[in-house]
Amino acid sequence: MRQAVRRWLFSVGAVTAVGVSVLGQNGIAAASTAAPARSVARASASTYKSAGKVLTVGMHGAAVKALQKRLSQLHYFVGAIDGSFGQDTIEAVWAFERVQGFIITNANSDEIGRKMERKLLHPRLPKVLVPRGGRNLRIEVNQATEVLVLYHHNKIELISHVSTGGGYSFCDPPPNSGSCGVAITPDGNYREHLFLPGWVKVPLGEMFNPVFFIGRAYAIHGDTSVPWYAASHGCVRIPMTLAGVFHKLINVRTSGGTPVYVRGHI
Numbered sequence: 001m002r003q004a005v006r007r008w009l010f011s012v013g014a015v016t017a018v019g020v021s022v023l024g025q026n027g028i029a030a031a032s033t034a035a036p037a038r039s040v041a042r043a044s045a046s047t048y049k050s051a052g053k054v055l056t057v058g059m060h061g062a063a064v065k066a067l068q069k070r071l072s073q074l075h076y077f078v079g080a081i082d083g084s085f086g087q088d089t090i091e092a093v094w095a096f097e098r099v100q101g102f103i104i105t106n107a108n109s110d111e112i113g114r115k116m117e118r119k120l121l122h123p124r125l126p127k128v129l130v131p132r133g134g135r136n137l138r139i140e141v142n143q144a145t146e147v148l149v150l151y152h153h154n155k156i157e158l159i160s161h162v163s164t165g166g167g168y169s170f171c172d173p174p175p176n177s178g179s180c181g182v183a184i185t186p187d188g189n190y191r192e193h194l195f196l197p198g199w200v201k202v203p204l205g206e207m208f209n210p211v212f213f214i215g216r217a218y219a220i221h222g223d224t225s226v227p228w229y230a231a232s233h234g235c236v237r238i239p240m241t242l243a244g245v246f247h248k249l250i251n252v253r254t255s256g257g258t259p260v261y262v263r264g265h266i
Contacts, residue, residue: 048073050118056111059085067112070120071096077160079241091239094228095161098145099126104228126159130189134259137250139192139220141236143185144264146228148220148238150249158249163223163237165265166230172203183233187265190214191257195247204233209243211252213260220246220260236262 048070051063065083071092072078079088093112097104100119126149129140133151140149143164150158165185172180190213200207200221208222220236222243231237238246250258 048120050114050121052114054111054113055085055117057085057087057090064089067117067120068092074120074123075156075159077158077239077242079239088239088241091161091226095145095147095159096120096123098147098161099159100124109228126156129263130259130261133189133261138259138261139250141185141220141260141262142264143187143230143262146230148236160238160242161226161228162220163226163229163231164262165232165234170204170233185218185230185232185234185236185262185265186214187262190260190262192220192250192252192260193257195252207235208240209247210235211247211250222246 048066051066053063055064055067060083062083064085065081067085068078068081068083068089071089072081074096076092076095077088078092079086090110093116094104094109096119097112097116100116100123102116102119126140126147127142127145129142130138132154133140136153137157138151140151141147141162141164142149146162146164148158148160148162149156150160165183168183170181170183192211192213194210194212194216196207196210196212198209200210202216207219210219210221212219218235220238222240223232223237224240225231226237226239252258
């Protein structure tokens with residue numbers, strides 16, 4: 001299964017023969033086991049040049065493309081590397097900023113500042129939540145940073161921004177259950193066990209390409225809205241572009257399912 005996925009990634013240009021991550025047509029950044037993530041990041045830093053200015057959503061050009069390439073080299077999901085600062089790119093920036101310990105606000109949520117950009121040269125790695133939690137693959141969801149990390153043999157394969165349970169109260173209106181609750185993504189150790197393709201209707205709305213890890217209630221899924229803050233009813237929202245291929249990167253319904261570790265709920 002894993003080798004088949006890696007061959008698929010190579011076919012779309014997501015993995016190069018030398019192990020350095022680049023983005024293919026599906027926008028997946030993947031780390032080859034031939035080169036540790038830390039050494040790849042150090043080598044790439046020597047070729048990255050800071051734009052020396054604030055980059056914002058809507059910009060186009062070489063500076064944006066360099067930013068996308070650098071984030072991809074660090075295994076952040078950026079979508080297509082096309083020099084266009086769009087939604088996928090800003091969501092990768094949010095993930096990077098959160099991992100580096102920066103605070104995102106309404107005032108700075110659509111940009112990457114000069115101080116933040118300098119961190120691209122010497123970045124901090126995501127906090128490991130469950131060391132050696134899975135023998136092959138594991139998914140870690142850090143609700144304190146709103147970041148998902150996919151590990152392969154304990155090496156970072158992919159980092160993505162997410163939006164988890166927003167903590168607000170809600171009610172499921174008739175003719176559905178009519179029950180009420182609080183939007184929380186519960187911390188715990190789980191396994192993905194079911195993938196359903198396309199838009200799937202559930203009592204509280206719709207999910208795109210959901211990968212369920214608690215019954216048919218909680219899933220990692222795509223959504224048209226994945227804000228920089230926790231806002232879901234309890235699921236783990238991921239960018240739509242990533243949701244199109246995420247199920248191919250894990251062992252859905254095989255080998256007992258990929259472990260999913262959720263931590264950080266306050």
